[in-house]
Amino acid sequence: MPKVKGMIEINQERCKGCGLCISVCPTKVIEFSDSFNSKGYHPAEAKAMDKCIACSFCYHICPDVCITVYREIESA
Amino acid sequence: MAMQIIQKKPESLTDKEFTYCPGCTHGITHRLVAEVLDELGIREKTVTVGPVGCSVFAYQFFNTDATVAAHGRAPAVATGIKRARPDLCVFTYQGDGDLAAIGTAEIMHAANRGEKITTIFINNAIYGMTGGQMAPTTLLGMKTTTTPYGRNSNNDGYPIHVSEIIKETKGVAYLARVKVNTPQDVQKAKKAIKKAFLAQLKGIGFGMVEVLSTCPTNWGLDPVAALKWLDEHMVPEYPLGVFVDKVGDEQ
Numbered sequence: 001m002p003k004v005k006g007m008i009e010i011n012q013e014r015c016k017g018c019g020l021c022i023s024v025c026p027t028k029v030i031e032f033s034d035s036f037n038s039k040g041y042h043p044a045e046a047k048a049m050d051k052c053i054a055c056s057f058c059y060h061i062c063p064d065v066c067i068t069v070y071r072e073i074e075s076a
Numbered sequence: 077m078a079m080q081i082i083q084k085k086p087e088s089l090t091d092k093e094f095t096y097c098p099g100c101t102h103g104i105t106h107r108l109v110a111e112v113l114d115e116l117g118i119r120e121k122t123v124t125v126g127p128v129g130c131s132v133f134a135y136q137f138f139n140t141d142a143t144v145a146a147h148g149r150a151p152a153v154a155t156g157i158k159r160a161r162p163d164l165c166v167f168t169y170q171g172d173g174d175l176a177a178i179g180t181a182e183i184m185h186a187a188n189r190g191e192k193i194t195t196i197f198i199n200n201a202i203y204g205m206t207g208g209q210m211a212p213t214t215l216l217g218m219k220t221t222t223t224p225y226g227r228n229s230n231n232d233g234y235p236i237h238v239s240e241i242i243k244e245t246k247g248v249a250y251l252a253r254v255k256v257n258t259p260q261d262v263q264k265a266k267k268a269i270k271k272a273f274l275a276q277l278k279g280i281g282f283g284m285v286e287v288l289s290t291c292p293t294n295w296g297l298d299p300v301a302a303l304k305w306l307d308e309h310m311v312p313e314y315p316l317g318v319f320v321d322k323v324g325d326e327q
Contacts, residue, residue: 007079018099018299024259041098059083060259063103064094069083
């Protein structure tokens with residue numbers, strides 16, 4: 001199990017389905033969605049969120065700034 | 077357990093969707109510039125000077141004051157703005173058709189005068205907006221719509237190395253060539269862009285970052301293959317590195 005738990009949020013309406021985030025994700029969290037967005041692309045979708053380690057690689061490579069990255073913090 | 081946002085769309089970008097093709101790394105560079113503006117806290121006093129080319133709509137994407145210059149003339153327009161309002165931060169965002177072809181004179185002299193402006197130069201080795209014609213930066217042997225058999229030095233000359241030419245001018249305070257095809261390189265590129273802005277803010281001189289970028293549509297590759305192509309073909313021709321750094325350490 002990864003030590004750090006993360007979560008990503010993808011703005012699928014903004015996504016153009018280029019797949020760059022899928023190519024860089026080290027834990028294979030992201031895949032193409034089976035559905036279409038209104039632009040007609042298959043947007044990226046986080047299908048295995050439990051594997052996310054909040055590395056932010058997808059955020060860094062996303063050319064359309066669709067991704068927000070969250071990281072779990074210890075609550076005091 | 078609570079979730080904390082660690083990365084999100086920077087304030088200095090508007091909500092307008094980018095007009096670039098899927099997988100075009102213009103968007104990454106836009107985001108990096110916006111993040112740097114956020115971090116330096118200068119969004120409210122920044123003026124964007126847009127180019128002509130794919131990024132002509134830069135004024136819609138950056139949440140700053142902005143104008144668009146005639147083709148290639150962005151450094152001249154930025155010079156005027158900066159001299160009239162030295163308190164503002166002025167940057168130009170130009171592609172290789174804009175900066176390296178029609179705008180060669182403007183960028184050379186702006187750099188040589190040491191204008192306190194920042195230039196982000198996107199080098200993707202091709203004309204994007206007009207449909208994939210040969211640019212001055214096109215690699216030898218590379219096929220474009222105007223060099224269908226590949227660029228031939230006898231007929232078409234050699235790729236122009238803008239950064240190597242400009243580094244010899246005395247007015248340059250920061251000059252680097254970066255790429256944005258992996259998450260690690262994106263973060264390095266951000267540091268370079270930040271320093272190019274610091275060169276201006278500290279009043280040292282002209283700052284420029286050449287960003288090696290992809291053009292999947294006109295290269296005829298899918299976005300992921302284009303990232304690899306950049307590494308295999310563009311980096312050997314255009315070696316990465318910091319050519320001039322008078323800024324010193326950050327802060």
